Amino acid sequence: MEDQFKRQIEYMRISITDRCNLRCSYCMPPEGVRWLPSSEVLSYEEILRFVNLSTELGFKKFRVTGGEPLVRKGVISFLQKLASNPGVEDLTLTTNGILLGGMAQELKNVGVRRVNVSLDTLDSKKFSEITRGGNLQDVLAGINKSLEVGLHPVKVNVVVIRGFNDDELEAFFHMAEQQPLHIRFIELMPVGASEGNKNLVPVEEMKARLGLSNLVPLKEFQGAGPAQHYAGEGMKGSIGFISALSQHFCSECNRIRLTADGKLRPCLHSTKELDLRTLLRNGASDLELKELLAEAILLKPGQHYMNAEGWQGRERVMSQIGG
Numbered sequence: 001m002e003d004q005f006k007r008q009i010e011y012m013r014i015s016i017t018d019r020c021n022l023r024c025s026y027c028m029p030p031e032g033v034r035w036l037p038s039s040e041v042l043s044y045e046e047i048l049r050f051v052n053l054s055t056e057l058g059f060k061k062f063r064v065t066g067g068e069p070l071v072r073k074g075v076i077s078f079l080q081k082l083a084s085n086p087g088v089e090d091l092t093l094t095t096n097g098i099l100l101g102g103m104a105q106e107l108k109n110v111g112v113r114r115v116n117v118s119l120d121t122l123d124s125k126k127f128s129e130i131t132r133g134g135n136l137q138d139v140l141a142g143i144n145k146s147l148e149v150g151l152h153p154v155k156v157n158v159v160v161i162r163g164f165n166d167d168e169l170e171a172f173f174h175m176a177e178q179q180p181l182h183i184r185f186i187e188l189m190p191v192g193a194s195e196g197n198k199n200l201v202p203v204e205e206m207k208a209r210l211g212l213s214n215l216v217p218l219k220e221f222q223g224a225g226p227a228q229h230y231a232g233e234g235m236k237g238s239i240g241f242i243s244a245l246s247q248h249f250c251s252e253c254n255r256i257r258l259t260a261d262g263k264l265r266p267c268l269h270s271t272k273e274l275d276l277r278t279l280l281r282n283g284a285s286d287l288e289l290k291e292l293l294a295e296a297i298l299l300k301p302g303q304h305y306m307n308a309e310g311w312q313g314r315e316r317v318m319s320q321i322g323g
Contacts, residue, residue, distance in 0.1 A: 001058050001293075003300045011061040011255040012054060014047060015321070016075065018260045020068040022096050023132035024120075026159065026188065030132070042262045044078040046280050048085075050258070053289050055087025063092045063116075067260065070099040076106050083111025092116065094157075098134060100142025108149045115146055116155045116184075121165045122172070130164065147180060155182045155240075160206060162199040169209055176237035184227045184240040189268075203243035210239070226252060256296055259321060264296040268321060272299050 001009050018036050020027075051062065062082065069075055070093075083091050090113060097117040107115070119139055121127050127136040146154045156175070160166055169185065176183045188200050215230040218238060227240035257265040262277025274296050279288060 001297050003297045005251075005300070005302050007252070007254060007300070008058075009254055009256060009297050009300070010059050011063070012051070012059050013063045013065055013255055013257045014051070015065045015067065015258065015260040016044075016047065016069050016078070017041065017067040017072040019071055020066060020096070021071055021098055022068070022134045024096075024118075025130050025132065026161070036261055040261045040277075042258075042260065042277060042280075044074065044081070046262070046277070047258070048078075048081055050276065050280070050289060050293075051082060051088065052085060053286055054293060055085060057290060057293060060087065060089040061092075062088055062090070063094060065094045068096050068098070069093060070095055070103055076103070076110055079107065079112055080110035094118070095142075096131075096134070097139035097142040099138075101138065101145045104142065104145040104151060105149045108151055112151065114153050114155070115151050116157055117143055117146070118157045118159075119143075120159050120161070122168055122175075126165065143181070152180075153182045154180070155184055157184050157186055159186045159188055160201045161188050162201050164199065166201050166206075166209075169206060173210055173239055176239050177235050179236055181237040182229065182240060183237065184242055186242040187245045189244050200245060202246040203241040204246065206241060215239075250302065253300070256293070256300075257321065264292065265321065266296050266300040270299075270301055274299070 003009055018033070018041075023030070023032055051059075064075075064079065064082070066072075072078075079091070079093075082088060091111060092114050093107065093112050094116040095118070097119060100115065100117065104115075117139065120130055122136070124136045127134055127139075143154060143156065156172070158165070158172055160169070172183045172185070175181055185203070185206050187203060212230055215232040215235075218229040218231055226244075227242045229238045229240040231238040253267075257268065258276065259265060259273070262275065262280065263273035264276050265273050274292055276289070276292060279292060284292075
């Protein structure tokens with residue numbers, strides 16, 4: 001479908017849970033957040049019905065997120081049903097990697113094509129600090145298992161935070177040299193618990209630190225995301241940069257978000273949400289649900305205003321939105 005700015009909207013990010021087995025400091029406050037009661041979370045059947053209708057309107061690409069999606073009971077069976085939909089051309093998953101080692105083969109078997117793993121440091125002590133207790137080795141094992149079973153590409157998302165991990169850019173670069181991994185450096189966004197954080201490292205500064213003189217841009221790269229990817233001779237993988245703030249990519253945005261509690265969110269930063277869950281549970285027709293999706297697409301703003309507005313006390317944190 002096309003929005004009012006002539007962008008083709010064909011990509012849906014679906015959060016299946018707000019729960020997570022980590023407590024990353026830029027994602028949620030130290031005390032955590034109130035988990036949704038199970039009655040407020042969309043059932044798998046409700047999600048599958050809506051996905052089916054969305055494919056009839058031209059949606060082709062779907063990413064399952066959380067919270068941490070792999071903590072939800074029955075996720076493998078759900079993903080198998082989702083992948084079996086002939087309208088779902090690309091099914092991917094974003095995970096923190098903690099449970100990935102034990103589930104990568106199943107994910108591959110049921111039709112997940114690729115995974116994005118969130119990993120902000122290669123230092124075990126710092127990893128435990130930023131995740132408030134996570135084990136780095138679990139994530140590295142999950143990444144290696146994903147490569148072993150043939151999930152491709154395996155992308156590693158690195159949120160770069162000044163004073164915390166900006167001294168590790170070269171270490172992540174070496175990962176991409178030595179393994180067929182696609183490292184994506186992401187600017188820290190003022191979303192939820194990171195509101196007011198002044199530790200942004202702009203993409204241009206990241207590039208200057210790494211030096212890209214021996215690398216060439218990759219014009220074609222599998223995925224629906226906004227990263228600019230680069231590779232060089234002898235590299236097994238690539239590096240990419242996502243400039244959500246310094247050089248926002250809103251003019252190319254092709255996505256809609258569905259939160260775990262059944263809200264359609266046209267933009268990560270916008271407070272506008274449309275209540276899908278109530279319609280689903282009040283016996284809405286397929287046509288009514290399609291009309292709601294069409295309305296959400298028309299509500300997509302031309303761009304976000306994170307730079308000027310920050311998060312401004314918005315109630316949701318990242319784990320509740322789905323990233």
